[in-house]
Amino acid sequence: MRIWACAFAGSALAMSMGTATANDELMKLQKDANQWVMPTGDYANHRYSELNQINKDNVKNLTPQWTFSTGVLRGHEGAPLVIGDVMYVHAPFPNYVYALDLNKDARILWKYEPKQDPSVIPVMCCDTVNRGVAYADGKIFLNQADAHVVALDAKTGKEIWRVQNGDPKKGETMTAAPMIVKDKVIVGISGGEFGVQGRVTAYAIADGKMLWNAYSVGPDDQLKFDPDKTMAMGKPVGKDSSLQTWQGDQWKIGGGTTWGWYSYDPQLNLIYYGSGNPSTWNPVQRPGDNKWSMTIFARDVDTGVAKWVYQMTPHDEWDYDGVNEMILADIPVKGQTVKALVHFDRNGFGYTLNRENGQLLVAEKFDPKVNWASGIDMQTGRPKGVKEYSTQAGGEDHNSKQICPAALGSKDEQPAAFSPKTNVFYVPTNHVCMDYEPFKISYTAGQPYVGATLSMYPPQGEQNLGNFIAWDAGQGKILWSNSEPFSVWSGALATAGDVVFYGTLEGYLKAVDSATGKELYKFKTPSGIIGNVMTYMHGGKQSVAVLSGVGGWAGIGMAAGLTKDTDGLGAVGAYKALSNYTQLGGVLTVFALPN
């Protein structure tokens, strides 16, 4: 394959030429629909493919072509990569990585088996998931659970370098996929339930040297904020914009972790991502807006300096992490085509912003059951809270009932897809409400710093825990919605074949008509799907692939073996019926049309 050969020929060049080549390579590769070169499909996080061999008329004939067990149980998030003739498949802890030869019936070219201390497992809040590896410059980049970032030789699987990006003894772990931009591997950190101070870090892809590091909460220098130039809602943030919103030193254990998806706009030279919940979940304990938790960040990729920020859920009372993906799309908003950033937040609002300056354009509920806020004030950007569903209003040890959405949000990390052909966003959602009781907790490094107990269940009078929806981000409107018995915890894929794919927690890969949502095909994979659907073309055949392997937050009961007396145990109780449909096990299933 020419492209593969180029990639490796290019890697030697990149070594000597530095930043430009690696970037150019990825810029080019991400446009090749035959490959799937980054976990998000492309820098814009579209998860859209120009391939149309599989289309809405023939998708009913789709059949599994081959399958591959990862050798790991528990939750399989993320998706494989395809670079040339090689597929790279990752797994949850212990984070095996496989290179499969697509020319030789998926024979295993190499397997990487990190040695990790299993004591990291109980420090991972929501299963031992990993959302995938990244590729650039002849290397595969892996974020291990134990917060090591590793660069492997893509040809041999041999370790090239390794850096420690966090300390699991303090609850710092890694679950997010890295993103490569130019000469940098951009990584986040997990641990919002352990009081970890969230941050984003850029390492050199050549040798792992740290290039910059930017926190979500803390003093301006740690934030890489320019008080005069970093903007929020059209104004400079000013001095100590974060410190002023925390009591004393609470910011040091203040959360705002960065375990979601990253996107990049090459023209603006900005990367985008969101920060997670402020720690603890008990809002009474941490007065203030707790900036910049729950915030969309736009940072210059070269320097790490923030260009603009937007905090979606000031002073979070519900664990509505803001880490979900930022989808970059140039779409019509109120009659004008805008360089938009579209984000479906855990808090249940679908946001459309101008990604150049952070201007808020649209903010509407993408689940009509959302009740904690009646809407978003478009002037201030702040939610209009509903007192009944404030978990702080009743004080500690008061149980607030029927709050929608639940802590895991109207959508969690499971990424939406965007089709530039339809200008529509296809969004996997949760349809779950909760009772929430905050309680006082003190911080101990490495111990859970949660401070709330939860029950989760479907909205009153309903049975379904999820919907798969089509969304008009210019208008903030649901176009169609498919009800699903469980949350759709799989990433969507949109294609030029007018078919949208997603997986379900029972284990179905589903294909639906992008215009109507009509189900065109389904197949029951070995286990529940929390992986993201991807597609590629090899040997003249378009293939669609997805990891099954139930787990993640929704499947944590099964993944962690909590099967008895689960009512009231948050997601464990809400999803307990899942074990009637599927069992643990990590398997990649690859589909195509019959010959």
Add this chain to the structure above:
Amino acid sequence: MRIWACAFAGSALAMSMGTATANDELMKLQKDANQWVMPTGDYANHRYSELNQINKDNVKNLTPQWTFSTGVLRGHEGAPLVIGDVMYVHAPFPNYVYALDLNKDARILWKYEPKQDPSVIPVMCCDTVNRGVAYADGKIFLNQADAHVVALDAKTGKEIWRVQNGDPKKGETMTAAPMIVKDKVIVGISGGEFGVQGRVTAYAIADGKMLWNAYSVGPDDQLKFDPDKTMAMGKPVGKDSSLQTWQGDQWKIGGGTTWGWYSYDPQLNLIYYGSGNPSTWNPVQRPGDNKWSMTIFARDVDTGVAKWVYQMTPHDEWDYDGVNEMILADIPVKGQTVKALVHFDRNGFGYTLNRENGQLLVAEKFDPKVNWASGIDMQTGRPKGVKEYSTQAGGEDHNSKQICPAALGSKDEQPAAFSPKTNVFYVPTNHVCMDYEPFKISYTAGQPYVGATLSMYPPQGEQNLGNFIAWDAGQGKILWSNSEPFSVWSGALATAGDVVFYGTLEGYLKAVDSATGKELYKFKTPSGIIGNVMTYMHGGKQSVAVLSGVGGWAGIGMAAGLTKDTDGLGAVGAYKALSNYTQLGGVLTVFALPN
């Protein structure tokens, strides 16, 4: 479904009417090609189906219809059952059992999760396998790894009774599937590598009461031998036929375990099975023929008394267990149709006997590379040994080279199939040789009592570790042979559609032409296949199902995580390349023709 309804209606009857009904029920059910009511397909161990919706012309269109992960890694032997609308799927340790509703997209009706002490794992010689559950009388019968036999309510999965059939602290474990005959569940015992005294035991299906127990080695009463009536090679065995062939009390730790398959001839009222190796593997330490290890037994199912025996490998020097299945078929042998018993032994000889009296009719090599014996003396039934490949001739600590087959035999437990349509046997085989060095060992209860070190590899000048062959048991001739890179460790299925199915260690389900062996279809399942292919008809569709999940003896290196410095480590070294093709993971894949 009428049959299912009958089965359950029948179960209440059976409770009151006793033995006859349960037997009648199974006698009838095993003839219904729509179901697969015992692990062996039928009492004769044919593994043949009259279904022909899938045939040699259309099998190329076969496609996976659904898949199911068992939630367990390591080796998945055996096959599911289908009784009416319900499929019963078992798993290796911890021996989960699932009931799947075929009318509701394989929704899980119940899951049985035994609590077993994991200390049993290191006492299982050749992976934590289990070869399946049995059904009768509204109950599912499970042999647990920890040597408990359990009867479950087939409708609810609730435990009805449980008996302890052995002591894992002495190395007694269970891996074989139970067989139900009349009112009895017939079970064997594993542990030949731990000096376990092999035995077969019959328990009442109603309440687990022990009905009879018959040892393989020891005094006549323990053997349930009638010295005057139990026959061997046409003569009564005489008094103390076993004791006379052991030194002192060695028989008490003498092996002859019974972990293979069982068959039953309702007309003759006899059950058939084989006994395993004499313990220890060091032949120098145990002079004598070590009767009745390595022996085919025919026993009256009501009393357990042996009607006849035939020892294939007296004084074993190679670990050629005799436990492989006995296939009961009425076939032409030298011009006459004979009530035959056909057996493909680990020692590399394919035996055809008259199953009424144990008369030896045919004994020929089913792998031309077999070299430890030049043939079988048809008068005495004894092998004609070749001194060069005697592991005793050189004494202890002498390494005998290039012995074929290796300890795991020209075939192990992976069962062959027989088609009454072609009168041909379809045999999954190993093509492996070995170096063998016996050493002195002393017995400690619960500790390995092996006494030999081994290397395994393909025959000189060859690469392939296996063949799938067609065998004429009347003539003792290979009709065709398909070379496979690894041993075929999957059970075969023959069908009236002129298609034979088997799985490979790399994970392929293969369909071949029963007349020629020509490959007609293959599909790569998630993991290596050591399970047995089965078929059933549901909703008007013939389905073919197989468990993948690499492991077992051939896959023990992967199953037990032994991946480094494996040369010389028996099977671990021989099959180390397997990890280039597949990884652990238990998944059922169900195939059918497209709509």
